[in-house]
Amino acid sequence: MRLFYCLLSGLLCCTQGLVAQIAQPGAELPAWKEGYLDMHHVNTGRGSTAFYVFPDGTTMLLDAGEMDIHDGRVFTPRNSVIVPNDSKKPYEWIASYIQRFHPKSKPVLDYALITHFHDDHFGAWYPEMPFHKKGGFGLTGITGVASLIPVKMLLDRGYPDYNYPVAKNRWLEQVGKNDTPYRRTMENYWRFIEFGVKNGMGAATLKAGSVNQVRLQYNREAYPQFRVRNLKANGLIWSGQDSLAVDHFPPAHPQLPATWPDENSMSLAILIEYGGFRYYTGGDNPGNLFYGNHHWRDVETPMARVTGKVDVATLDHHGNRDAVNEFQVKTLQPRVWIGQSWSADHPGHEVLVRMVSPHLYNGPRDLFATNMLEANRYVIGPLIDRSYKSQQGHILVRVLPGGSQYYVIILDDQREEAKVKAVFGPYDSLSK
Template sequence: MAVSASLEIHHINVSQGDATLIINRDLAKVGQALDAAKIPRPTDPIDWVPLVLSETGRNAKATLLGTVNNALLIDGGDDDYGGDVINALEAHGVVNPKKYWVKGFSILATHYHDDHIAGLRSVFKERKEKVTVGKNKKKTVKVEIVERYRPDIMYYNAFRKKVDPDTDRLFNLKEDIKTAKTASEAWTDEFPIYPAGYSDEGETEFTKISLGTGVDGIPITVSVYAAGQAVRWTKGNYWSIEGKSKKVDQNDQSIVVMLEYGSFRYFLGGDIAGDGMADGGNTGDNAMDPAGKKFYSVHADVETRLRKALIKLYPATTTYKSGEPKFPWAAYCTVFKANHHGSSSSVDVYTLSALRPLLVAISSGFRVRFHNHPTQQVMNRVSKAKTPTWNLPDATTVPNSVDRVYITECAQKVRNTAFGVNLYGARICGDIVIRPTDESVKKIQDATKAGEKLVVQVYGSGLLSNVTDKSNALRPVTTDAPNPAKANAVAGGYALGPWLHEVTH
């Protein structure tokens, strides 16, 4: 049976920042693009997209433009990486350089820190230089900031004067949203998200983003479970979370989402924090050292309330029926994107023991600023070698479920000082691409008993930040053999991998 993957989750390498691109792809159109370029199709459709990308990089024979059903960009990294985000959007066929407005393309800003929103300016706007030569042959350069792309929908934390930071980057974002939504035609619909994820101030509906359907018409949806320092509980009722200082912490405001495609789930929590210490299940080498935390790094514990909410809202499957997703335990997620780049105050052991992910993805680095991410405490918590079992609040334990940790990039040396965190075999990939196979999603959906395996493919771009200062250095990308072993160039142009992971449902 041929293997395919309609859903793609791209963690774009923006070093110390976040940019996640989620795509629902029409693989039949990718096949047509290969045929039009007279490039032989690999047997498995799952290999077609990487092959088109590798061919595009070499000689632009094929393009992915026109193959995207829906796409959602969550955050855009810092200023320095805006161009990388644009490159990803264009290379993957999400946007058309010849058109402003992009149907089916949405943007979500989790919170208002520069390493999450500053790069979005490059998506909305473009800097152009116009050179004119006068009669005296003197050149004059005129710089203009012009519109680049206009998303279909813009999701963001509802603006609140007493909460929003007074920064140039947020001013730019507000200006860009206003320009896009007031266009004379093909304008952007704005969608402010209120505390706990409500889609309006009347507290009637929670925000849910549709990305269309995958195999057999199975919906691909993104649901909001926390926002504005509040966690969803029941309709008309939510938990507000008290901050730990008088000043508003933007990390605590982060929008938290769960993506669902059949029995595949992907969790993304922006920069929310947990407890970091014993109240979050972190003891010994897993515990945060509060003495090392600056005043601006003391965050509210959003994870604890969120964990309890997810356990309530996402029960385990007890009766297996055809046509429904199946989950081995409450709050389960297949892939956990580490909160706050792997900060020691985030990714509590209790959070991990509730979600029990198969894979963990970490977006980290040292540019534009270095925050010692990922921290040793988080790497200890997610590593089976270091922490083979996770504590539960009732003092029982569950097995560490993480099959592999994937990291965008990780420092080796910063300002001539070694960054000695033990990664316990985590793979460094540059861009990280995660794709559940359609066939395994369908098998679990159709199953009437437990035992079917969900298969997830992961591969990397191998592209790390350019380091010119010799006082800084990055750890090299991972080059272990792909699984299953096959000639990468022939099987689809994978730079790193692909690697396969399985979990039983």
């Protein structure tokens, strides 16, 4: 019996030591080291942003949300507030966060990926925004972040022609005809792209199915077990075989906007794999059909078929009611769900029920949110507190070298220092 307790005590000390190496509540986050995979889900209260540091130090920004400051909903209890505070603009807070946790003293983003063209994912034009002194474009979202931290390669869903689902001018004529701020947002983004490419930035459309478009840049040979699979771009979805992608959407008729896929359903999606660890993220892709929707608006189902089980999944469309469908939940079966939330719509009540239901998949699952509003608690009730491990803060997934284990670390989003609030794990990866 004494031997048993000695062994147990030793095991606990070893585990606590490992946790201490990863992070300690109240302390600064230990710096990324080569071999680790860090995935920061950054909270500014104004949209989605994720910053990844791959095992060899390659970096990637996925989205840079900055909502229109004149949008009436941002001043209501329906929406989160800017965090840490409103002394800086959201793009400045994003850049500040990247500079704090970037592995290099002079940060550069090897990749920036914009999942789709909504302001909470790439930034909104508004009259008062500052302007780039040389480029003639406004600084908001990705255009602002890139003005502070150089981007080597920008990936989106349309470069260079932006002719999907129909020709660029026809698309903009339709979606921008009664929405001057949106038209100006797109035109501002295109000016940024043009200036960036002229000054050495690369740009391309994400290639669905590819595992070679996003690659390690500094020590690829040391990490053959790491890869980024492009799952979806516009209507093209990876087939599950080699790099072949198939078109999920029927052709759009230029003169019939009802045949066009909406912006959310054209979102990009990727799968990150590191050893036995698997991570899914998919912008605002929808999966639940409402009255009048075409059946092909459900893009989650065909994506889930080829993705299979994952360790960590971010909520499509922040967990809104048109996403995170039953098939996706029971197919991906993540141990960890991450909600990049900023609205009382995140998550929908029925979405939360699906995520926690033991009838869709067995075993434990931990839920984390960047912002959980009081409005959600009023509507959904105690299920929120029973379901979530953390409801406020930056969410870091730190995968240990080799990919066999990972932690979820919550960082304080109320202070620029972003110290550790809580540590969860270690979790064993799927194929440990």
